[in-house]
Amino acid sequence: MTTTMQTGHQQFIKRTGDVLDGLIDRGEYKYLETLTSPMGPTATLDKYGEVLVFCSNNYVGLANDPEVVEAGIEGLRTYGAGTASVRFICGTFQAHHDLEETIAEFMGTEAALSFVSCWNANEAIFPTLSEPGDIIISDELNHASIIDGIRLIRKGVKKTVFKHSDMDALRGKLEAVKADPDVTGVTWVVTDGVFSMEGDLADLPGLRTVCDEYGAMLIVDDSHGTGVMGATGRGTHEHYGLPGHAPEGIDFFTGTLGKGLGGGAGGFVAGPKCAMELLIQRARPGLFSNALPCTVACSAKKAIEILMREPQRVQKLRDNTKYAREGIGKAGFEVIESPTAICPIIVGETSKAISMSKRLLELGVFVIGFGFPVVPEGVARLRVQLSAAHTTEHIDELIAALKKL
Numbered sequence: 001m002t003t004t005m006q007t008g009h010q011q012f013i014k015r016t017g018d019v020l021d022g023l024i025d026r027g028e029y030k031y032l033e034t035l036t037s038p039m040g041p042t043a044t045l046d047k048y049g050e051v052l053v054f055c056s057n058n059y060v061g062l063a064n065d066p067e068v069v070e071a072g073i074e075g076l077r078t079y080g081a082g083t084a085s086v087r088f089i090c091g092t093f094q095a096h097h098d099l100e101e102t103i104a105e106f107m108g109t110e111a112a113l114s115f116v117s118c119w120n121a122n123e124a125i126f127p128t129l130s131e132p133g134d135i136i137i138s139d140e141l142n143h144a145s146i147i148d149g150i151r152l153i154r155k156g157v158k159k160t161v162f163k164h165s166d167m168d169a170l171r172g173k174l175e176a177v178k179a180d181p182d183v184t185g186v187t188w189v190v191t192d193g194v195f196s197m198e199g200d201l202a203d204l205p206g207l208r209t210v211c212d213e214y215g216a217m218l219i220v221d222d223s224h225g226t227g228v229m230g231a232t233g234r235g236t237h238e239h240y241g242l243p244g245h246a247p248e249g250i251d252f253f254t255g256t257l258g259k260g261l262g263g264g265a266g267g268f269v270a271g272p273k274c275a276m277e278l279l280i281q282r283a284r285p286g287l288f289s290n291a292l293p294c295t296v297a298c299s300a301k302k303a304i305e306i307l308m309r310e311p312q313r314v315q316k317l318r319d320n321t322k323y324a325r326e327g328i329g330k331a332g333f334e335v336i337e338s339p340t341a342i343c344p345i346i347v348g349e350t351s352k353a354i355s356m357s358k359r360l361l362e363l364g365v366f367v368i369g370f371g372f373p374v375v376p377e378g379v380a381r382l383r384v385q386l387s388a389a390h391t392t393e394h395i396d397e398l399i400a401a402l403k404k405l
Ligand SMILES: Cc1ncc(COP(=O)(O)O)c(C=O)c1O
Pocket: 116, 117, 118, 119, 120, 143, 145, 192, 196, 221, 222, 223, 224, 255, 256, 257, 258, 265, 266, 267
């Protein structure tokens, strides 16, 4: 008798195909567009030609800045592709020290340490620096990399979530900590600085006050705030007039180099020097994985230097955002209000957001639709993101295309 038992491989291929078919049937499948030009206020897509870009985090227009590009090329020439090793075995290039000093200067912290992404930085900070007896209290809408970083923490550290930006809910959690005999160590309160789906800001002064009442540390992932918020783009803390260090300001930052600060890749933890030393000793993403490529380290450092030299880019971004928000509103769309460069236009169903985004592309405007499960059912949206590199004409074209929808 012959059996028709499937091999594990066949079973896997069938199962994966079913999942993908399900995504396509529900209109949730993400098709990746192919770019054939650098990222800027416009870009070329293989299927649509030149389009206006309103979906990039290229907030201050540095992704294809000639100085940023040149610094990357020079970094590649000076240091080659890499050490072909992790930092603690074959050493670390001067380029990484230089980048880390520049990040610390920019953020207003004692020190900084780079990683290949902010995802990695969040996977490094929480499991490495927390100890049994600590508790981590995280905003419910924090980015997935914070959630996953916290998931990696070993046993003995308590974890809990507070209602989004709700100071009373946080106080409730901290009261419970006071009465919890298992919490003998440090209390960590963790938040995004700018929440990427709504574009809203964390109430950092409120969080600092509540943290101080209970002796808690405040950790801010400001990936969408660096280069955007505050008079000189230092981030959400600058917007509120807080310094980048404890005790008056933020205990730790995590952030990305893959958005406003050059847009290539890379992330960092910034805060007290002793913490960076311990991360070098123990953080698994650094111990067991190569450093940021030097070409990226050099281009990101240049991007930060340009931003420090030309803070007017941040004002331009703010002016563009104000102009776009007013225009989108006048065109009859509901935009979630916020001081950030993220303008979510609520459209309802996921499939509607996706079809509107496709139509916009046909009209030469690149805006992405976000639906379930990235945002709750019924509040799917087009997320319009502004850049300092946009001209008024670009924004007028966006609004004209939205009107055609
Ligand atoms: C708040 C936040 N943290 C972390 C990340 C991840 O950044 P990276 O691309 O550097 O891993 C993102 C990117 O979407 C983000 O928005």
